[in-house]
Amino acid sequence: MLPAFASADALLFFPAWLHVYHLAQSIFSPAAHVPRPERADVTQFVKFDLKSVFDIKAAASGPNDTRADFDGSGRSYPVELLPNAATYSYNGIEFDLPPFHDTSSKDTVCSAGQTLTIPNGGGRFQSFNALGAAIWPAGSGPSPMISNVMLNFDDNTSEDMTIIIAPWFSSGSVFTGPIYVPYHYANKTLDYNLTIDTNNTHVHYSTSSIRSDKNLTSIALPPPGSNINFFSITLLSADASIENTSTASPVLNVQAVRSTTKWFDNSTAAGAGAQIIEVTINNLFLSRCTLRNCKDAEPDLLFKL
Numbered sequence: 001m002l003p004a005f006a007s008a009d010a011l012l013f014f015p016a017w018l019h020v021y022h023l024a025q026s027i028f029s030p031a032a033h034v035p036r037p038e039r040a041d042v043t044q045f046v047k048f049d050l051k052s053v054f055d056i057k058a059a060a061s062g063p064n065d066t067r068a069d070f071d072g073s074g075r076s077y078p079v080e081l082l083p084n085a086a087t088y089s090y091n092g093i094e095f096d097l098p099p100f101h102d103t104s105s106k107d108t109v110c111s112a113g114q115t116l117t118i119p120n121g122g123g124r125f126q127s128f129n130a131l132g133a134a135i136w137p138a139g140s141g142p143s144p145m146i147s148n149v150m151l152n153f154d155d156n157t158s159e160d161m162t163i164i165i166a167p168w169f170s171s172g173s174v175f176t177g178p179i180y181v182p183y184h185y186a187n188k189t190l191d192y193n194l195t196i197d198t199n200n201t202h203v204h205y206s207t208s209s210i211r212s213d214k215n216l217t218s219i220a221l222p223p224p225g226s227n228i229n230f231f232s233i234t235l236l237s238a239d240a241s242i243e244n245t246s247t248a249s250p251v252l253n254v255q256a257v258r259s260t261t262k263w264f265d266n267s268t269a270a271g272a273g274a275q276i277i278e279v280t281i282n283n284l285f286l287s288r289c290t291l292r293n294c295k296d297a298e299p300d301l302l303f304k305l
């Protein structure tokens with residue numbers, strides 16, 4: 001069941017939000033700070049074990065720690081400020097954290113088309129969720145990176161899933177992410193003799209939908225040169241939100257709700273615009289109707305949204 005939480009404003013903007021969701025979910029609209037998002041009790045995840053593909057050390061023990069090189073230009077995250085726990089929860093999703101604090105272990109995979117096999121032969125999923133960050137080649141500058149993750153299904157078909165991820169730091173810290181550190185170790189040669197760059201620095205979250213009507217057997221990370229590094233990847237199962245096991249199909253429900261700093265149409269003379277609320281819906285693909293034709297099929301659903 002969908003909780004009847006949403007305001008009338010959210011109803012108006014929901015279709016527009018869906019439209020931009022895949023490309024811009026959280027990147028371009030820093031979340032306003034809300035104490036705790038409403039969320040469903042989602043517990044069914046597949047967390048990839050990335051140990052075998054980690055090929056970079058992101059976390060440095062100090063400015064002279066040459067083992068760490070997150071961006072290929074010698075810059076790195078300060079390990080003392082990164083979480084030292086096995087798991088991390090964000091937006092209702094649980095992630096395994098990499099071994100940031102083990103100075104002898106790599107903790108990051110630099111995307112280069114690596115194939116990751118789904119455990120137990122495959123399964124049905126509704127979303128790809130990652131902790132990571134975009135980097136950029138020396139001579140270029142911070143910007144979000146857009147690329148494709150290849151999804152491989154058990155009927156031998158494949159399709160691209162677009163992801164977008166924010167740069168790990170940027171001047172003015174335009175892009176905020178779930179894990180924040182107030183500085184990172186710099187490369188003196190490139191960074192005006194600085195060993196510490198005090199631009200706000202983040203680990204970012206990125207999510208994209210996966211079609212849940214097919215059995216996913218593996219994914220391939222974005223191709224070489226895409227400048228996307230990952231720390232952790234979790235797939236959310238399509239049936240994660242089945243609440244009533246006697247119900248045949250997955251239940252449409254709400255995973256997360258958050259307010260944003262975006263406003264809808266503040267420019268009209270009619271008056272102030274309304275705040276845009278982002279709502280993450282689970283199992284939308286399997287629901288009996290689409291939002292466009294929902295009215296006849298499920299008046300109750302539209303009413304509650």
Ligand SMILES: *[C@@H]1O[C@H](CO)[C@@H](O)[C@H](O)[C@H]1NC(C)=O
Nearest residue numbers: 061062063064065066188195
């Ligand atoms: C780091 O290296 C610089 C020389 O490049 C040196 O001056 C400094 O003392 C070193 N710092 C540490 C903590 O080893």
Ligand SMILES: *[C@@H]1O[C@H](CO)[C@@H](O)[C@H](O)[C@H]1NC(C)=O
Nearest residue numbers: 072073074075138187189190
């Ligand atoms: C710092 O940048 C310079 C210039 O691009 C490069 O030659 C050097 O290897 C970098 N340092 C590290 C530690 O990567």
Ligand SMILES: *[C@@H]1O[C@H](CO)[C@@H](O)[C@H](O)[C@H]1NC(C)=O
Nearest residue numbers: 120121122123124154215217
């Ligand atoms: C997905 O496909 C694999 C390989 O054919 C199979 O082992 C697995 O049981 C399937 N899983 C589901 C949920 O259909």
Ligand SMILES: *[C@@H]1O[C@H](CO)[C@@H](O)[C@H](O)[C@H]1NC(C)=O
Nearest residue numbers: 153154155156157158215217
């Ligand atoms: C997928 O490809 C494999 C290997 O070529 C083949 O054995 C299998 O029959 C194919 N499955 C389908 C559903 O086409």
Ligand SMILES: *[C@@H]1O[C@H](CO)[C@@H](O)[C@H](O)[C@H]1NC(C)=O
Nearest residue numbers: 187188189190191192193194
């Ligand atoms: C960096 O330091 C060196 C040696 O102290 C100095 O010669 C150079 O001008 C400095 N570069 C910048 C960009 O400040």
Ligand SMILES: *[C@@H]1O[C@H](CO)[C@@H](O)[C@H](O)[C@H]1NC(C)=O
Nearest residue numbers: 170171172192196197198199
């Ligand atoms: C912040 O980053 C920008 C762009 O990389 C750089 O030019 C600037 O020196 C940095 N600022 C500080 C305070 O480190």
Ligand SMILES: *[C@@H]1O[C@H](CO)[C@@H](O)[C@H](O)[C@H]1NC(C)=O
Nearest residue numbers: 001242243244245246247248
């Ligand atoms: C689960 O669904 C069945 C069929 O609609 C219903 O009879 C039953 O009461 C439900 N159980 C719970 C715990 O909601």
Ligand SMILES: *[C@@H]1O[C@H](CO)[C@@H](O)[C@H](O)[C@H]1NC(C)=O
Nearest residue numbers: 261262263266271272273274
């Ligand atoms: C939009 O209007 C609301 C209500 O007047 C105001 O609180 C908000 O700051 C405005 N947002 C922008 C981006 O102008």
